[in-house]
Amino acid sequence: MDFGILVKGGIVMIPLLACSLVSMAILFERMYFYKKCHTDISTLRKAMTQYIPQKNWTALQGSCDMVGGKAAEMVGEALLHDKAIDVQEKFVDMKGAAIAGELQNYLSYLSTIVTLAPLMGLLGTVTGMISSFNVLATAEGQPFAITGGVSEALIATATGLCVAIIALVIHTYLKQRQNSLLDEIEEVGALYILTLVGDRHEA
Template identity: 55%
Template sequence: MEFITNAGHLFLQGGLVMWPLLICSIIAITILIERVCMYNAAKSNMDTLKAKVAELVPQGKWKELRQVCEEDGGVAAELVETAASQPHDVDKQTQALQGAAGAIAARLRAHLNYLETIVTLAPLLGLLGTVTGMIGSFSVLSVSDGEPFAITGGVGEALIATATGLCVAIIALVIHAYLVQREDSLVSEMEEVGAVYMTALVGDNDAA
């Protein structure tokens, strides 16, 4: 309880810029929760999926393959399902895979640019709070002669905004790095299963 009280007191001391910094932190945490849920749902069972692709594509069992992909539910399976629904010409399949991969990758990257903005914006907001706080502190000179501690106290309060801005930026940076790593992992899965799919398809066409 005391911690919450002290935190609230520091928040109020930081000035008006603390409110946009609070909004930035809420946005960053919201993006983290939403993206983690999305990435967890987008994960595929790669061993099973690759085995089924290598087994069913050469046999031309497209309906069965699409069923496997629907049950998997991941983005790698979605990529295979999209390709399996197209005409089974190698060139058309290649175009289908590339188009689907680009669309899915864009969906995986959604909202990450907001984190990049917060990483840049938060320290600037903190610096703005410090500057405005110092301007207010030095204005004390004109009304509080003989009270030097009023100036140093005001500067100390203004620095709260800078510290908060840096903390928000650091947190957003760590969240962004983690989410980018998760996104890259899912994109790698798509590339891996796409290569298996095309290898099985080309081998099937060659055999035909």
């Protein structure tokens, strides 16, 4: 990185640099978290269809612990409650909403950065142009004196746009990962309840 360019961009480059660092930190944190949240649905599906009809809750709990991920965690915690369908449905809905909140964490910061970064770049543009006009008014006989302010304005604008674009790409990628995990949780929750209902009907 050319730190000379950062200096030429003016004071707004400091918050823009902070925004870029925050964006990357959120990316790596969410990627690590989402990886831990993933559940092997096929294995969990087999366990549920096998053990629920048998009422083998201990074996199903062991399968949830082995598979891991948020969907398996939801089923594992549901097994600790009364097996009545209405109780199970309420718990699955409540747990699913709680997990959705966990998956959403920090994404709002990226949305804010996407909006804020261009505005900070625009602020740098304004301060740079003000600097240029001040120099133009005082520096007689120095036709190139205003270029410093123009350079500051352009660098700030370009940096603000770059930070916003990067944050937008990161947000879109993480949102897709979040939606994929939510689909997993909804699928497992629905299958778990349907298997319980089917077991009650058979009984």
